[in-house]
Amino acid sequence: xxxxxxxxxxxxxxxxxxxxxxxxxxxxxxxxxxxxxxxxxxxxxxxxxxxxxxxxxxxxxxxxxxxxxxxxxxxxxxxxxxxxxxxxxxxxxxxxxxxxxxxxxxxxxxxxxxxxxxxxxxxxxxxxxxxxxxxxxxxxxxxxxxxxxxxxxxxxxxxxxxxxxxxxxxxxxxxxxxxxxxxxxxxxxxxxxxxxxxxxxxxxxxxxxxxxxxxxxxxxxxxxxxxxxxxxxxxxxxxxxxxx
Amino acid sequence: xxxxxxxxxxxxxxxxxxxxxxxxxxxxxxxxxxxxxxxxxxxxxxxxxxxxxxxxxxxxxxxxxxxxxxxxxxxxxxxxxxxxxxxxxxxxxxxxxxxxxxxxxxxxxxxxxxxxxxxxxxxxxxxxxxxxxxxxxxxxxxxxxxxxxxxxxxxxxxxxxxxxxxxxxxxxxxxxxxxxxxxxxxxxxxxxxxxxxxxxxxxxxxxxxxxxxxxxxxxxxxxxxxxxxxxxxxxxxxxxxxxx
DNA sequence: CAGTGGTCTAGACCACAGC
DNA sequence: CTGTGGTCTAGACCACTGG
Numbered sequence: 146x147x148x149x150x151x152x153x154x155x156x157x158x159x160x161x162x163x164x165x166x167x168x169x170x171x172x173x174x175x176x177x178x179x180x181x182x183x184x185x186x187x188x189x190x191x192x193x194x195x196x197x198x199x200x201x202x203x204x205x206x207x208x209x210x211x212x213x214x215x216x217x218x219x220x221x222x223x224x225x226x227x228x229x230x231x232x233x234x235x236x237x238x239x240x241x242x243x244x245x246x247x248x249x250x251x252x253x254x255x256x257x258x259x260x261x262x263x264x265x266x267x268x269x270x271x272x273x274x275x276x277x278x279x280x281x282x283x284x285x286x287x288x289x290x291x292x293x294x295x296x297x298x299x300x301x302x303x304x305x306x307x308x309x310x311x312x313x314x315x316x317x318x319x320x321x322x323x324x325x326x327x328x329x330x331x332x333x334x335x336x337x338x339x340x341x342x343x344x345x346x347x348x349x350x351x352x353x354x355x356x357x358x359x360x361x362x363x364x365x366x367x368x369x370x371x372x373x374x375x376x377x378x379x380x381x382x383x384x385x386x387x388x389x
Numbered sequence: 390x391x392x393x394x395x396x397x398x399x400x401x402x403x404x405x406x407x408x409x410x411x412x413x414x415x416x417x418x419x420x421x422x423x424x425x426x427x428x429x430x431x432x433x434x435x436x437x438x439x440x441x442x443x444x445x446x447x448x449x450x451x452x453x454x455x456x457x458x459x460x461x462x463x464x465x466x467x468x469x470x471x472x473x474x475x476x477x478x479x480x481x482x483x484x485x486x487x488x489x490x491x492x493x494x495x496x497x498x499x500x501x502x503x504x505x506x507x508x509x510x511x512x513x514x515x516x517x518x519x520x521x522x523x524x525x526x527x528x529x530x531x532x533x534x535x536x537x538x539x540x541x542x543x544x545x546x547x548x549x550x551x552x553x554x555x556x557x558x559x560x561x562x563x564x565x566x567x568x569x570x571x572x573x574x575x576x577x578x579x580x581x582x583x584x585x586x587x588x589x590x591x592x593x594x595x596x597x598x599x600x601x602x603x604x605x606x607x608x609x610x611x612x613x614x615x616x617x618x619x620x621x622x623x624x625x626x627x628x629x630x631x632x633x
Numbered sequence: 634c635a636g637t638g639g640t641c642t643a644g645a646c647c648a649c650a651g652c
Numbered sequence: 653c654t655g656t657g658g659t660c661t662a663g664a665c666c667a668c669t670g671g
Contacts, residue, residue, distance in 0.1 A: 211633035218649035331633035389455035462669030
């Protein structure tokens with residue numbers, strides 16, 4: 146288990162990249178307001194003493210990364226991430242009527258655990274830093290379609306430990322923002338196949354073929370803020386991708 | 390060549406999009422040379438009577454779509470698609486030494502077949518248009534790691550029918566360009582799981598768990614030029630993706 | 634060296650949202 | 653109406669490639 150984002154540090158960056166980075170820093174410091182725009186391009190041009198075109202190129206970069214969205218006539222905003230259905234997008238699950246159904250998320254347990262070498266390394270945490278560990282299910286009605294194990298750095302997510310299970314929202318990522326000020330902007334996932342996975346909830350104790358999804362979620366400052374393992378029945382597996 | 394906003398039936402497109410489309414058309418007409426650059430930005434600006442910035446934006450679009458690549462100091466070129474390992478990128482196969490190995494492609498059969506409703510629809514061909522059908526294996530040494538079935542429109546790929554099996558290259562897509570003038574620029578893939586797939590070569594007649602990859606490959610003019618089904622052993626499945 | 638793409642400027646006008 | 657992002661111009665200079 147050794148996948149990670151690479152860090153590229155440069156010496157002499159073009160102005161538009163410097164500005165891009167600075168804007169990103171400002172977003173972190175200011176705290177994110179999804180409903181109020183960032184300063185206008187004109188204002189940014191004045192602030193950074195650069196031309197509009199250069200500002201646009203900097204903002205373009207953040208838009209491409211999915212961190213900002215432009216709205217003509219209104220302004221440029223921090224993107225409200227929509228992971229609504231993304232968590233279960235690898236699987237097909239439909240009602241009897243044939244409609245796509247959005248699974249419900251239920252947290253089954255929350256606890257503090259000691260650091261685990263392998264996971265702390267993925268999270269970029271010190272070797273023995275404590276973690277927050279969640280178990281969670283995704284349900285379609287009565288049916289369990291996804292079983293999840295989630296590890297978070299306690300340094301950033303300690304507030305979750307003081308909440309009752311009923312206090313957790315259906316969607317976790319907006320909840321992270323609300324409770325801990327942690328914004329997930331992108332994620333890297335690895336899919337593998339397990340012939341014999343066993344789990345009380347998902348497979349009801351019998352060994353079954355599953356697809357395992359390992360996810361590293363990245364925060365606004367570029368650090369990894371969540372490691373998650375999700376398991377779903379292989380028979381329901383369904384994924385589309387575009388390559389070029 | 391006149392690009393003014395005129396009496397078009399179409400909605401009015403920004404100039405840079407009109408130019409982008411026109412460049413793409415020119416690439417098709419000119420036939421692709423991977424080793425000679427397209428006209429310089431200066432030349433294009435003169436040809437289209439637009440400013441450099443607008444030309445850059447048009448070319449940027451084609452670069453983002455993976456059709457062109459820029460090389461500072463040299464020029465802008467049609468991208469030599471690198472599907473070298475992409476066909477088998479969903480699977481992990483390594484030598485005993487642990488190196489990633491690039492599988493070898495071997496075509497087992499080529500024949501003309503009657504149109505199949507479902508497939509002709511996917512290819513955008515008339516209902517009874519004949520097809521070219523290939524069977525192909527991907528091998529690591531002796532081991533079969535991928536079994537493929539490929540359907541192509543005869544209208545574009547008839548030349549393949551006159552070739553001996555030994556004449557087929559290891560890589561198919563560069564071969565398509567060379568033999569039929571068909572360039573694959575992108576593809577859409579759908580992954581699903583089959584619990585009991587049986588195949589003489591891949592599973593040696595025994596039913597096994599496999600991952601099925603259905604691919605639609607798109608040509609330079611945007612039409613679908615290939616439909617392909619690939620099957621690989623589920624145990625070897627391994628895929629990474631970034632979402633945002 | 635000449636020619637290419639890469640960055641950057643300092644404006645202009647257009648299209649759209651919201652008051 | 654004002655202010656926003658979206659398009660476009662006509663240059664400039666820099667960084668890199670190749671002969």
